[in-house]
Amino acid sequence: MSWFKRVKEGITTKTEEKKETPDGMWNKCPSCKKVLHSSEQVENKYVCHNCGYHLRIGSREYFEVLFDDNQYTELFSELTSGDPLNFFDTKKYTTRIIETMGKTGLKDAIRSGHGKIEGQDLVIACMDFNFIGGSMGSVVGEKIARSIDYCLEHKVPFLMISKSGGARMMEAAFSLMQMAKTSGKLALLSEAKIPYISLLTDPTTGGVTASFAMLGDINISEPGAMIGFAGPRVIKETIKKDLPKGFQSAEFVLEHGFLDFIVDRRQMKAKIASFLRMVTK
Structure with a gap:
């Protein structure tokens, strides 16, 4: 019966000839549910064209957005x-580390x-949430400490x-020690009068918020980012009380004095470069 079978030539497509949509080409905005093409996301700095929602991105994308020519x-x-x-x-912690390295490439x-932002030298240390929830272990603290030493050496x-x-949690006290280590290194950076900018993105919580994330010469955030200590x-x-509306959002934190300003990712590079020109003069 033609109701259940295509009979016209040129309509039927053999299964082996069908083409699958490549993975990662399309994403749905978590806020407005609009479907976004990957090229649109890159062009708009990974911000939704429709509602302005800032998509979660990692170090590779932030370096691409901020460093001149991604160099x-x-x-x-x-x-x-x-x-x-x-x-x-x-499973054993080392096994999980190896598996996560394989999945993320990190x-x-x-x-x-170390690169340039509008022609000015800048060292950027960027966390990746895809690697065990962006958790702060010994390597995170050590890389931040060494990055600060590099900044001190090269001004x-x-x-x-x-x-x-x-x-x-898998590193327990070793992880908590990174809070003191990074804070101490930032004190040396302050004594040397070398600018430190802290950018808090979604989410920034726990011991990271309680240490280096809130110690910037300026503390800035992207719109809508979750910022807090405990959940x-x-x-x-x-x-034993209900929490205010918007509690722990970047806007709420700004209103209560813990942030200096909120910056749209599309203007982030220009804002940071402007601040650097101002303070380095």
Whole structure:
């Protein structure tokens, strides 16, 4: 019966001739649900054309957005995590590290690079949420510390892009020690009068918020980013009160004095470059 079978020539397509849509070509905006083409995302700095939602991106994309012509020298790329506590969960920590490295192409939850932004030297350390939730382990703290040492040696400003769920539980106290280490290094940067810019992106929580993320000469954020220490549920259960609307959003944090300003990612490079020109003079 022709109801259930195509009978006209040129209409039927053999299964082996059908072409699949390549993975990663289309994404749906988490906010307005509009379908976005990958080329549109790159062109618009990974911001939704329709509603302005800032898509979560990693170090590769941030370097692409900020560094002139995407030209930079990666620093300390050889560092990888060990397993100082012989931590076992559902699988051994070292096994999880190796699997995550294979899936993400990253060595750990942070990358650091030296390049130029509108012709001005800048070192950027950027966290990657895809690597075990951007958790702060020994490698994260060590890369930040070494990046600051590099800035001190070469008299170059430092930009820290935070995106993290907090401390890495598999490293316990070793992870928490990174809070003090990075804060101490930033004090040296301040004494040398070398600018430090802290950019908080979605999400920035836990020990990262409680240390280097809030210690910038200026603290800035992208619109709508979640910024806090403990999660809203934990806070609500602790204080036994309902939380205000928009609690822990970048806008709420700005209103209460913990941020200097919020910047759209499409204007981020120009704003940072403008600040650097102002303070380096």
